[in-house]
Amino acid sequence: MTKIAILLSGRGSNFEAIARSVASGLIPAEIVTVISNREEAGGLARARALGLNAQFVTSKNRTRESFDRELAAALKGCRVDCVCLAGFMRVLSPEFVRQFPAKILNIHPSLLPAFPGTDAQRQALEYGVKFTGCTVHLVDETVDTGPVVLQAVVPVLDGDSIESLSARILEQEHKIYPEAVKLLVEGRIRIEGRRVIVRAE
Numbered sequence: 059m060t061k062i063a064i065l066l067s068g069r070g071s072n073f074e075a076i077a078r079s080v081a082s083g084l085i086p087a088e089i090v091t092v093i094s095n096r097e098e099a100g101g102l103a104r105a106r107a108l109g110l111n112a113q114f115v116t117s118k119n120r121t122r123e124s125f126d127r128e129l130a131a132a133l134k135g136c137r138v139d140c141v142c143l144a145g146f147m148r149v150l151s152p153e154f155v156r157q158f159p160a161k162i163l164n165i166h167p168s169l170l171p172a173f174p175g176t177d178a179q180r181q182a183l184e185y186g187v188k189f190t191g192c193t194v195h196l197v198d199e200t201v202d203t204g205p206v207v208l209q210a211v212v213p214v215l216d217g218d219s220i221e222s223l224s225a226r227i228l229e230q231e232h233k234i235y236p237e238a239v240k241l242l243v244e245g246r247i248r249i250e251g252r253r254v255i256v257r258a259e
């Protein structure tokens with residue numbers, strides 16, 4: 059069984075969506091660990107409540123290299139095959155990424171390459187786009203640039219606030235992230251240049 063790890067920093071609703079899909083058998087994998095760089099992350103408490111292995115690895119007052127080394131060691135200790143970033147608000151070093159080639163997924167709340175980085179929903183509102191959405195991509199050595207696996211489009215409505223737009227995007231995140239994890243775990247993803255080609259079931 060494929061072993062997946064979840065890295066998160068906050069609420070963890072995407073983690074929960076993945077965990078539900080694992081529990082229902084949609085994703086043929088096992089969540090072997092949930093790791094947070096924030097001790098108070100809601101997602102970490104939720105992982106513990108679900109009886110999963112949950113670890114806190116502090117990122118405070120330390121270099122990226124030192125944090126990433128401990129993170130990689132924790133993942134290797136659990137013999138992890140795939141890593142899912144689910145609201146993980148740390149940039150991973152190229153050295154870390156190279157240890158899991160084409161095996162790290164991230165979810166981002168915009169249609170990349172539009173609005174990378176932080177506050178993607180705010181950026182979309184401020185720019186005035188009529189459609190935004192979310193993207194699941196493979197993580198490469200720079201931020202929010204890896205090959206796109208799945209995207210979902212979400213309309214921006216005239217009365218939207220950051221909160222209402224974020225909530226509408228989040229609903230779609232919870233659909234496409236488990237679907238993308240399933241594709242990766244089932245080995246149905248092939249990369250051609252920048253394009254991800256998905257093999258039909």
Ligand code: GAR
Nearest residue numbers: 068069070071072144145165166167
């Ligand atoms: C999600 O909206 C995710 O797309 C975003 O953080 C939120 C985490 O929510 N990620 C990023 O902005 C990454 N740059 P969650 O903790 O409830 O899954």
